[in-house]
Amino acid sequence: MAHLLIAIPAWNEEGSIAAVIEKVRLHRPDADIVVVNDGSTDATAALAQQAGATVLSLPFNVGVGGAMRTAFLYAHRMGYSALVQVDADGQHDPADVDALIGGLSDADIVVGTRFHPTSMYFVGGPRRWAMVLLSKALSRMNGSAISDPTSGFRSAGPKAIRLFAVNYPAEYLGDTVGSLSIAIRNDLVIHEAPVTMYYRAIGRPSKNALWSALYLGRASLALMATILQRKAPTKGDAS
Amino acid sequence: MSAQILSALAAVITIVLVFDMLRRGLLKEKYAVLWLFFAGAALFFAIFPSVLSKISSSLGVVNPANLLFFFTIVLLVVVSVQLSYELSRHEARIRRLAEEIALLEERLRRMLPQEPHDGD
Numbered sequence: 071m072a073h074l075l076i077a078i079p080a081w082n083e084e085g086s087i088a089a090v091i092e093k094v095r096l097h098r099p100d101a102d103i104v105v106v107n108d109g110s111t112d113a114t115a116a117l118a119q120q121a122g123a124t125v126l127s128l129p130f131n132v133g134v135g136g137a138m139r140t141a142f143l144y145a146h147r148m149g150y151s152a153l154v155q156v157d158a159d160g161q162h163d164p165a166d167v168d169a170l171i172g173g174l175s176d177a178d179i180v181v182g183t184r185f186h187p188t189s190m191y192f193v194g195g196p197r198r199w200a201m202v203l204l205s206k207a208l209s210r211m212n213g214s215a216i217s218d219p220t221s222g223f224r225s226a227g228p229k230a231i232r233l234f235a236v237n238y239p240a241e242y243l244g245d246t247v248g249s250l251s252i253a254i255r256n257d258l259v260i261h262e263a264p265v266t267m268y269y270r271a272i273g274r275p276s277k278n279a280l281w282s283a284l285y286l287g288r289a290s291l292a293l294m295a296t297i298l299q300r301k302a303p304t305k306g307d308a309s
Numbered sequence: 310m311s312a313q314i315l316s317a318l319a320a321v322i323t324i325v326l327v328f329d330m331l332r333r334g335l336l337k338e339k340y341a342v343l344w345l346f347f348a349g350a351a352l353f354f355a356i357f358p359s360v361l362s363k364i365s366s367s368l369g370v371v372n373p374a375n376l377l378f379f380f381t382i383v384l385l386v387v388v389s390v391q392l393s394y395e396l397s398r399h400e401a402r403i404r405r406l407a408e409e410i411a412l413l414e415e416r417l418r419r420m421l422p423q424e425p426h427d428g429d
Contacts, residue, residue, distance in 0.1 A: 106411070127411055128410075128411045129411070132404055136407070139404075144415075147412070240404055
């Protein structure tokens with residue numbers, strides 16, 4: 071697989087960005103690394119550059135979806151044939167990148183799933199129900215299982231790069247759920263591969279019931295919005 | 310009678326305000342036209358309330374004021390939705406511009422010789 075780009079969206083991740091870049095490079099010396107600095111107010115950009123990554127600095131914070139579209143636009147214009155998204159907080163294991171890339175031989179997108187027999191990952195309560203519901207809906211649309219639609223650890227092949235350079239939702243959850251829905255609507259093939267996910271080193275994700283209800287509501291809305299969207303993403307030109 | 314004066318006054322103030330904003334370049338014509346049309350209609354009905362009464366009785370509305378309220382609400386909703394649409398479009402465009410800036414800035418940094426920077 072020629073010409074691989076590893077894209078790391080980062081917003082105020084000065085504590086972990088350099089280590090993540092280092093780990094990714096050690097594991098995939100063949101890959102180019104691009105950090106999309108999403109309006110950070112700390113030293114994220116400088117540290118990423120020092121660590122040897124290409125840095126794309128957005129003038130203000132646009133969210134993970136916006137950062138990822140920038141990465142896809144970059145990948146598209148520079149002619150990369152594969153892109154792997156890795157989180158800047160160190161929760162993804164670069165060793166799994168190989169599986170995500172390997173899966174691209176017969177798919178356009180490979181989603182790293184945290185739910186598999188040997189996974190240490192567990193979510194409970196309403197948040198779990200929300201994720202199961204989203205997974206069911208997307209799996210049904212896709213025709214094959216997408217057990218972890220909110221996973222940000224995924225790879226994209228040439229067709230997906232071309233699509234996402236133009237059409238990648240910036241809304242909340244759009245970067246995960248919404249983008250998959252858009253891909254399905256555009257007849258891309260989505261597979262999944264088991265990955266290891268470490269718990270966030272800094273900051274705990276909130277987990278109360280109200281938050282989960284909101285989460286599900288917004289996720290459903292994100293799904294709706296993309297399902298109802300016109301099929302051909304002809305608006306705007308990425309070339 | 311005083312309600313009539315009040316509404317005429319409000320309409321005149323709106324017209325003056327919109328014209329002033331237009332003159333100073335704070336408002337685009339396409340929006341100014343809309344508000345001037347509303348204010349003009351309001352002024353017309355304030356001066357000739359009998360026209361409003363005739364229209365409402367022909368439509369079967371008992372109280373002419375209700376007809377006025379109804380139309381006002383419909384128009385305001387239309388304007389709000391239109392503004393939301395414009396806002397969404399602008400957000401999408403600004404986002405695209407931000408992306409282009411990020412790509413351009415990176416390219417520029419690669420092309421230009423490293424500038425010695427102080428501090429930072």
